[in-house]
Amino acid sequence: METVAENKCFGGVQGVYSHASKATGxxxxxxxxxPEEARDGPVPVLWYLSGLTxxxxxxxxxxxxxxWAAEQGIALVFPDTSPRGEGVADDDGYDLGQGAGFYVNATQxxxxxxxxxxxxxxxxxxxxxxxxxxxxxxRQAITGHSMGGHGALTLAMGRKGQYRSVSAFSPICHPTASDWGRKQLKAYLGTDEAAWARHDAALMMRDVGFDGPMLVDTGTSDQFIDLLKPEALAEAANARRQEATLRLQKGYDHSYFFVSSFMEDHIAFHAEALYA
Amino acid sequence: METVAENKCFGGVQGVYSHASKATGxxxxxxxxxPEEARDGPVPVLWYLSGLTxxxxxxxxxxxxxxWAAEQGIALVFPDTSPRGEGVADDDGYDLGQGAGFYVNATQxxxxxxxxxxxxxxxxxxxxxxxxxxxxxxRQAITGHSMGGHGALTLAMGRKGQYRSVSAFSPICHPTASDWGRKQLKAYLGTDEAAWARHDAALMMRDVGFDGPMLVDTGTSDQFIDLLKPEALAEAANARRQEATLRLQKGYDHSYFFVSSFMEDHIAFHAEALYA
Structure with missing residues (x-):
């Protein structure tokens, strides 16, 4: 593992590291x-999965x-969204290939x-x-934005017991029925749609749900809301009686101005689960 | 004036606007x-001046x-750091010309x-x-980072009565004695160094000072600290008995990870002056 950068930040350290990955080759x-508390021993961690591009x-x-993570004594990990490099396959579209891994294991x-x-x-x-x-x-928890919100929700439901809490900002909720999903799931997983189901948060909610609290925020003015389909997740979560807070935030869009506006809430939400 | 973008953010609106400027041509x-409060009437404003590039x-x-501005009900303005465009003079260096206006009126x-x-x-x-x-x-106050900290300090001292409070993150404090300053002041203002003095915070502190509170943060691990010369401003402020809080923050560098770490302090500091 190589240290790319380390900057002191809110009393802790914001680092960037690179490593040779076996999974992605x-x-x-x-x-x-x-956070500063990590000097004295292991701290809980919140995974943040990012979106397309x-x-x-x-x-x-x-x-x-x-x-907010410093205030709660929680570590944050920001993984990349795909493998990268000259030898790695790519596509001309912004929504497939490098920068668009969709948090699946490709079989194709x-x-x-x-x-x-x-x-x-x-x-x-x-x-x-x-x-x-x-x-x-x-003590792990997971969140993410857009494609990363899809990743957070599907990992939380697909990896039972790994994460104590899950949240998402404007997640892709029903990719098997969306142009943000069908194209990518077909490319990565093939034409048999049965293999897609465990990478669809609304279907996973119906199938297995999540054993812990869930928080999802979506802006009512999100320019991509028809691709996100929060209604599919809401319907499934309600039908399942899943412990969940699903919020539609008036006037907010898909940008990081939205994400940052509600970050305090999300980190406080995860802190409650991580320190329970 | 043209609206480039508007995003809802912390209950208010983060906008980007463009306009034909008479000053810069x-x-x-x-x-x-x-902030949300602006719907009900005029709110105080904090100017944030940015650094090189x-x-x-x-x-x-x-x-x-x-x-933090939303919490305090304060507007923020983020001006560009120079004129821009095809017809605007430029230099190959990152530290002169476009992106490096140094907050002066060029005479050359x-x-x-x-x-x-x-x-x-x-x-x-x-x-x-x-x-x-x-x-x-x-109700105006002013802050900035690096070259923008220089701009904030010199504008606050040079424009008596306009700003109620001034702060800066890792400001260039003594440009007439620094490679971040001499080159630019010579290019913009000419070889007569007498004209440079009112664009040097340490010299302005000696000459006129600031009629209000001042807060300056600099990281002890700032990689550019020898160019910033916070000691020159500290010496002058102490000699003048200027109302000021001058802090050296252990382990922090010149990055925005530093700026964001102390933003809450700075906005609270300005709020106290703006609501006094």
């Missing part, structure tokens, strides 16, 4: 905020999360050799950060 | 955060200021026709925003 870069950096500089060529983001985010990177840093593997 | 773009956008997305060619950032920030843009938005011209 390429070098991966991630951001990690460690993002790298590890977007949320790290724009979401305003570090101040040309994506299969590197696009293993589910395993990378759920297994390899947690193993790395909990061994290299003062992070408590037993 | 070109189109200028600025960011403006208006920045546009109106950097602080707007990275400083984490809107949340080729800079003179457009590089009138002192007048733009102190006169033209305040007149525009107080006439177009619910902003109270009688």
């Amino acid at each position: 390429c070098d991966m870069t991630f951001g990690l905020f460690l 993002c790298t590890h950096e977007n949320a790290m500089v724009k979401a305003g999360a570090q101040g 060529d040309p994506w299969k050799p590197h696009f293993q983001m589910w395993d990378y985010v759920a297994e390899e990177l947690p193993a790395l950060v909990t061994s290299e840093f003062a992070i408590d593997a037993e | 070109c189109d200028m773009t600025f960011g403006l955060f208006l 920045c546009t109106h956008e950097n602080a707007m997305v990275k400083a984490g200021a809107q949340g 060619d080729p800079w003179k026709p457009h590089f009138q950032m002192w007048d733009y920030v102190a006169e033209e843009l305040p007149a525009l925003v107080t006439s177009e938005f619910a902003i109270d011209a009688e």
Whole structure:
């Protein structure tokens, strides 16, 4: 593992690190905020998964999360959104290939050799950060924005017991029925739609749900709301009697101005679960 | 004036606007955060001046200021750091020309026709925003980072009565004795160093001081601290018995991770003066 940068931030350290990933078969870069408390022993961790076109950096500089994480003594990890590099398959579209991993393990060529983001985010990177840093593997929570909100919700429901709480900002809630989803799930997972279901938060909610609290915020003026389909998740969560707070925030859009506006709420929500 | 973007943010609106500037003779773009309270009448305003290479956008997305401004009911203006465009003089260096206006009125060619950032920030843009938005011209305060900290300090001391309070993050404190200053002041103002003095915070502190509170933060691990020379401002402020809080923050560097870490303090500091 290589240190790309470390900057003191809210009493802790905002680092950027790169490492050779076994899951994705390429070098991966991630951001990690460690609060001051990590000097004295392992702290809980909140995973933040980013959206289409993002790298590890977007949320790290724009979401305003570090101040609240510092206040709660929680680490933040900002993984990249896909494998990257010259030898890694890509597509001309912004919504497929590099920058658009969709948090799945691809089974189809040309994506299969590197696009293993589910395993990378759920297994390899947690193993790395909990061994290299003062992070408590037993206290993990997960959040994300847009495609990253989809990743957070599906990982939380698909990896039983790994995360104590899950939240999302403007998540893609029903990708098997959306142009933000069908194209990518077909490319990465093939034409058999049965394989897509465990990467659809609304379907996973129907199927297995989440054993813990859930918080989802979506802006009523989100320019992509027809692609996100929050109503599908809301319907499924209500039908299941899932413990959840699903909010529509008046006038907010899909931007980081929206994410940062509600970051304090989300981190306080996760802190309650992580320190329970 | 043209609206480039408006995003709801912390209950208010983060806008970006452009307008034809008389002072700089070109189109200028600025960011403006208006808190919710502005719906009911004019609110106080904090000017944020950015550093070398920045546009109106950097602080707007990275400083984490809107949340605290919303809490205090204060507007934020993020001006650009120089005139821009094809017809505007420029230099190959990152530290001269476009992106490096240094908040002076240039008297030398080729800079003179457009590089009138002192007048733009102190006169033209305040007149525009107080006439177009619910902003109270009688309650202004000013802050900035690096070159923008230099601008904030020199404008506050050079424009008596305009700003109730002044603060700065890692400001260039003594440009007439620094490689961040001598090159630019010579280019914009000519070889007569007498004309440089009113654009040097340490010299202005000796000469006129500031009639109000001052807060300055600099990181002890700032990689540019030898160019900033906070000791020159500290010496002058102490010699003058200026009301001031001058802080050296252990381990912090020059980045926005530093700025965002202390933004809450700075906005609370200005709020006290603006609501006095």
